[in-house]
Amino acid sequence: MKRFAIFMVCVLLTMAVFAEESDTCNIYSSGEMFFLASTLPEAKLGYTHSFRMPVLQGDGPLTSGNNLRLALTAEATPISVNGIFKAVLTPLAVLELTAGGRVGAGWELDALGVTGTGLNVADINGNEELVADPFDAILWKGFAGGTFQFSFAAVFPGDWTHVVIQSYHELNYHGNTKAEAGQSWYYEADDGENMNGLNYLGNFTLGYQTPAIRYLNMIALQAEWEKFLYDNDTADTKRTVWGDDLMRYTFSGIFMFGFTEKFGAAIITQFRTRRNFTNFDEHAANEGGVMYYQNRILDTADPLRIEFYRVAAALTYRF
Numbered sequence: 001m002k003r004f005a006i007f008m009v010c011v012l013l014t015m016a017v018f019a020e021e022s023d024t025c026n027i028y029s030s031g032e033m034f035f036l037a038s039t040l041p042e043a044k045l046g047y048t049h050s051f052r053m054p055v056l057q058g059d060g061p062l063t064s065g066n067n068l069r070l071a072l073t074a075e076a077t078p079i080s081v082n083g084i085f086k087a088v089l090t091p092l093a094v095l096e097l098t099a100g101g102r103v104g105a106g107w108e109l110d111a112l113g114v115t116g117t118g119l120n121v122a123d124i125n126g127n128e129e130l131v132a133d134p135f136d137a138i139l140w141k142g143f144a145g146g147t148f149q150f151s152f153a154a155v156f157p158g159d160w161t162h163v164v165i166q167s168y169h170e171l172n173y174h175g176n177t178k179a180e181a182g183q184s185w186y187y188e189a190d191d192g193e194n195m196n197g198l199n200y201l202g203n204f205t206l207g208y209q210t211p212a213i214r215y216l217n218m219i220a221l222q223a224e225w226e227k228f229l230y231d232n233d234t235a236d237t238k239r240t241v242w243g244d245d246l247m248r249y250t251f252s253g254i255f256m257f258g259f260t261e262k263f264g265a266a267i268i269t270q271f272r273t274r275r276n277f278t279n280f281d282e283h284a285a286n287e288g289g290v291m292y293y294q295n296r297i298l299d300t301a302d303p304l305r306i307e308f309y310r311v312a313a314a315l316t317y318r319f
């Protein structure tokens with residue numbers, strides 16, 4: 001407890017003087033500005049400030065770099081603002097333990113037909129209807145997870161052996177303060193199928209750090225998956241009818257560039273799974289609208305298909 005109290009005092013001192021490094025407290029401070037955009041009508045600008053200190057360090061290769069990192073992020077999109085806190089403990093070189101939270105709010109952007117926050121309800125015709133006012137709800141999320149990571153270059157040193165693998169697994173609970181139990185809601189122009197409750201998120205990344213191409217730091221393939229763990233079944237309807245219980249997958253090809261020590265970029269091409277329905281596809285109209293997703297019937301013989309999602313670009317600058 002005493003060491004933690006000293007650490008927090010050092011964090012406050014570091015924040016007060018905006019120092020990059022404190023020899024007394026062994027706290028290292030850094031900042032990163034980032035900008036994200038994609039082929040969808042979306043963009044995000046943010047800043048992350050991190051504080052890192054050595055903890056649980058040993059003399060061996062698995063523990064010599066052990067540390068605790070605290071990160072505070074502020075981000076904005078054309079339809080939302082968010083604040084994020086994250087703590088990452090590295091007890092072994094191959095393992096990271098993560099916990100944190102996020103709060104945010106949003107509004108509609110009529111020119112693009114997108115919304116940052118809002119309830120997704122069914123109207124009298126069974127169509128999707130958006131119920132939203134600017135900043136009428138707070139979206140929040142708490143999460144905890146772990147990352148396993150390994151570089152073959154650590155075992156087989158050499159310029160051409162930098163093959164890395166990483167896998168992250170997370171449990172999170174997210175909510176919308178305006179949504180009642182069983183009500184679905186939108187977040188940053190997504191499909192509007194979120195509900196207050198528990199979720200599982202995971203990914204696996206295989207990357208190669210090539211020395212042959214200037215500025216190209218890594219080529220990677222990533223698979224992501226997400227599953228809603230909440231139970232919103234009622235006496236009249238079951239979530240399996242519209243496939244709400246299915247895992248959702250996203251597959252990415254990633255190219256990461258390092259132009260200088262501080263300035264980097266990434267290009268990401270993504271595909272994702274979508275559900276097939278027997279009565280009509282996702283864009284079919286009912287009385288001139290778009291049918292509410294819980295009224296759709298999953299094609300159990302062929303439940304999923306893969307389609308192109310987006311190409312995204314990310315720019316980062318480290319201070």
